[in-house]
Amino acid sequence: MVVQRLETLGFRNLKDGELFPCEGVNVIYGDNAQGKTNLLEALWLFTGGHSFRGAKDGELPRLDREKGENAPIASLALDFFSEGRPQKAVLQIENGRRSSVINGVKKKTGSALVGKVRAVIFSPEHLLLVKEGPSRRRGFLDGALCQLKPAFARALSTYNRTLLQRNALLKDISRFPELQDTLEVWDLRLAKLGAGVMIERRDYVDKLAPRVQAIYEGISKGKETISVGYSPSVKPSVENFSLLEAEEAFLKELKRTLRSDIRSGFTSCGPHRDDLELELDQISARIYGSQGQQRSAVLAMKLAEAETLAGISGEAPIVLLDDVMSELDQSRQDYLLNHLHGRQVFITCCSPETVSLQETGKRFHVVAGCVQPEEIG
Ligand SMILES: Nc1ncnc2c1ncn2[C@@H]1O[C@H](COP(=O)(O)OP(=O)(O)OP(=O)(O)O)[C@@H](O)[C@H]1O
Numbered sequence: 001m002v003v004q005r006l007e008t009l010g011f012r013n014l015k016d017g018e019l020f021p022c023e024g025v026n027v028i029y030g031d032n033a034q035g036k037t038n039l040l041e042a043l044w045l046f047t048g049g050h051s052f053r054g055a056k057d058g059e060l061p062r063l064d065r066e067k068g069e070n071a072p073i074a075s076l077a078l079d080f081f082s083e084g085r086p087q088k089a090v091l092q093i094e095n096g097r098r099s100s101v102i103n104g105v106k107k108k109t110g111s112a113l114v115g116k117v118r119a120v121i122f123s124p125e126h127l128l129l130v131k132e133g134p135s136r137r138r139g140f141l142d143g144a145l146c147q148l149k150p151a152f153a154r155a156l157s158t159y160n161r162t163l164l165q166r167n168a169l170l171k172d173i174s175r176f177p178e179l180q181d182t183l184e185v186w187d188l189r190l191a192k193l194g195a196g197v198m199i200e201r202r203d204y205v206d207k208l209a210p211r212v213q214a215i216y217e218g219i220s221k222g223k224e225t226i227s228v229g230y231s232p233s234v235k236p237s238v239e240n241f242s243l244l245e246a247e248e249a250f251l252k253e254l255k256r257t258l259r260s261d262i263r264s265g266f267t268s269c270g271p272h273r274d275d276l277e278l279e280l281d282q283i284s285a286r287i288y289g290s291q292g293q294q295r296s297a298v299l300a301m302k303l304a305e306a307e308t309l310a311g312i313s314g315e316a317p318i319v320l321l322d323d324v325m326s327e328l329d330q331s332r333q334d335y336l337l338n339h340l341h342g343r344q345v346f347i348t349c350c351s352p353e354t355v356s357l358q359e360t361g362k363r364f365h366v367v368a369g370c371v372q373p374e375e376i377g
């Protein structure tokens with residue numbers, strides 16, 4: 001897919017206006033705090049996902065510094081080419097709630113945009129993917145799967161709801177032991193839903209892992225290796241497990257941990273405890289990786305995500321790279337730009353020389369929220 005026009009009105013510090021990117025690499029440069037990341041964020045919101053910086057919707061409309069409050073409304077419009085035709089999406093943020101319009105059809109939610117606009121984002125926050133605990137890595141898997149399959153998003157939220165209900169029941173059982181009889185219904189439901197989540201995550205990692213390896217080897221000039229593996233909290237006896245095998249394994253584990261779960265009032269096993277294992281040269285990337293290695297690892301995962309999304313959906317997502325170049329040596333930077341050839345990319349940096357552009361490139365200079373195009377080549 002290709003973005004042809006982005007319009008922002010009342011969004012963050014960006015001056016109201018429009019932007020016409022090129023089909024190749026779009027470099028967005030400027031000093032700190034000018035609005036570069038805000039611009040990427042505006043594009044990202046069309047995926048239907050939440051702000052990648054963890055901002056609340058109410059914080060997105062322009063802030064009135066004197067009043068100390070955000071304006072009630074911001075609106076974004078996107079013209080893009082996808083599925084063989086030009087399309088239009090509008091995203092409105094009003095009083096902290098999102099609504100959208102897709103090709104003239106009004107939708108009550110922003111998440112109605114999921115699957116229409118696909119994007120992969122890398123921002124400095126994503127380094128936490130390697131550095132922090134498992135929840136970020138589950139989020140990485142689920143974010144991609146939700147963009148690919150709206151049905152997965154629904155299944156995951158049903159699983160999470162069921163999990164909350166089971167946890168509430170566990171707490172009640174410690175006071176009213178007779179309630180234990182009702183637990184089995186919830187266990188069966190949780191195991192079925194959870195097995196579905198596990199299968200989707202496993203299949204996705206199977207597709208992702210070889211791509212991450214190939215890209216990481218490219219980035220490190222073949223000097224280092226990475227391995228990525230799905231590490232489910234409940235381990236079925238075989239790696240290539242079926243839905244039924246996952247369900248059985250999960251159910252068995254729920255039974256085994258029941259006593260301690262009742263004591264803690266929390267379900268201690270299941271997909272909500274899954275992880276993704278990341279090793280560089282056979283040792284933990286989280287514990288031993290250098291800054292540059294960790295950045296390269298996350299980058300490889302993000303670029304592999306873009307390839308996998310393209311492979312499954314048949315259309316390449318746009319690639320949003322926020323401040324990716326720092327900490328990468330010249331050869332890693334060169335690899336990155338070559339690898340992105342033929343894709344629509346939005347890349348932010350502080351100085352325009354950071355990214356050397358080839359034939360299909362455009363530069364935008366951001367100063368105090370004003371985005372100025374500079375055509376080249
Ligand atoms: N809702 C808002 N209304 C007005 N201004 C905002 C709002 N949200 C953020 N800003 C301001 O936008 C400015 C630019 O933020 P942004 O993160 O896009 O900068 P940047 O160009 O990416 O900088 P850096 O190079 O440091 O990453 C910040 O100074 C911030 O205070």
Ligand SMILES: [Mg+2]
Nearest residue numbers: 036037322323
């Ligand atoms: Mg920034």
